[in-house]
Amino acid sequence: MKKSKRFETNERNETKDSGEVAKQIAVETIKDTEKFFQKISSFLKNIWKFLTTPSMLLGVFKFQKLDHVYESFLRNERLMKILALIVAIGFALNVRYSFTMKERYSVDINSYPLVSYYDKERTVVEGLPDTVDITLVGDKSQVDIAKTKANFEIFADLRDLPPGTHKVNLEYSKLGSKLDVKIDPSTIVVTIMPLTEIDKQVQADFVNLDQIDDMYVLSEPQLALDTVKIKGPQTTVDQVASVKAIIDVSDLSKLSDYEAPVFAYDKLGNKLDVEIKPDKLTASVQVTTPSKVVPIEAVVTGNAPDGYSVESVVLTPSEVKLYGETNALEDYEKLQIQVDLYQLDDNNELIVKLEKPENVHKMDTDTVKVKVIFEQTQTKVLENVAVDFKNLDDSYRVKVKDLVDSMMNVTLKGSMTILDSISNDDVKVSIDLFGYKAGEYEVPVAVEAITGVIIQPSQSKVNVIITK
Known part of the structure; x- marks a missing residue:
């Protein structure tokens, strides 16, 4: 050419x-x-x-x-x-x-822009500096004019060079017969590589999540496109492991129609210098605050003072508001706290930390004030409480060896306020037969606990017969 x-x-x-x-x-x-x-x-x-x-x-x-x-x-x-x-x-x-x-006048100009000429649609060049240092030499008036106007080019003409590594002399546009230019460096070494283009799937990625309140829940981002075009040298394109549209969530008001910049990364998470088309994608993110109010339940541990029983446990607050994903909140109907009677102060009070459940983003409170009220211990006997047989394989049948063992008396100890509210239906006496085969066994009796009440069945074991 x-x-x-x-x-x-x-x-x-x-x-x-x-x-x-x-x-x-x-x-x-x-x-x-x-x-x-x-x-x-x-x-x-x-x-x-x-x-x-x-x-x-x-x-x-x-x-x-x-x-x-x-x-x-x-x-x-x-x-x-x-x-x-x-x-x-x-x-x-x-x-x-x-x-x-x-003697000719000269002036130095540092960091003068370097212009390059090559087919930017088909090739990419490595080794091109952005600027060079130059010295203008000639008549003082013309040197000063050239320096002020800066209307000349320092350029590298690479249009006739094939792919590969080349040593190139830098040139400059004509400045007049009485002006000369010295360029530093006057030659550069460049590598010319052909460009390749591929389609790559793009994923959305949130940043600055730590800057938003945990009560907010972000939906899955909806991107305008699923794929983008990656263009660059073959060696660089081969390193692309992921392409991400970066969504900054620090300002929630902008997320309904967000312009997310797109970047390519290698497998180590380093950004790659490639051309991406388009380099921005419109992303839509819904911001919600799903919540659910559940009661707080106290589980009392430790022993009350001699001769006294727990009449009631007053919790402040008695319920908590949970924030999180809707499907995660469905798993919680109540939150329990441990109330250790040995930790009560002189006023029978205690501050208990409320642990945040798994998959819950935030709670409206994380502490509960506990007030325990004691009464003198009273006794109540419930007669003929039914015994429930649990977890026996469906291929077997069970019966008690003595018919009287199918029912038993239960002694309750606690405050009269609580005892008066308990009936036979509230006391759960059971025998766990999981893993038992045909035969005759003496099986321990289990009683489901009631807060603030000591339960004593009349028998600790029951003889049963299991048959096919």
């Missing part, structure tokens, strides 16, 4: 940069030297005219001895050398000041 006239002119300027400038300075120096000798010649001619005037001739005749002195001066070799030295010094001074007068 033929280069444009502009680039051909630039090449001629580069060639002239060193040789042409030196040649021009040498020519000007020679001309100045010739002028210097012309001045000396004119000076000597004037002296000759002065010496050959009639008055000077008359003086010579009057003072013929001066002619002898003049001849002696011309024949004196030492004096002639001194005269030659004076002429040489004059010549040197002329050359020195000629260079000084003609």
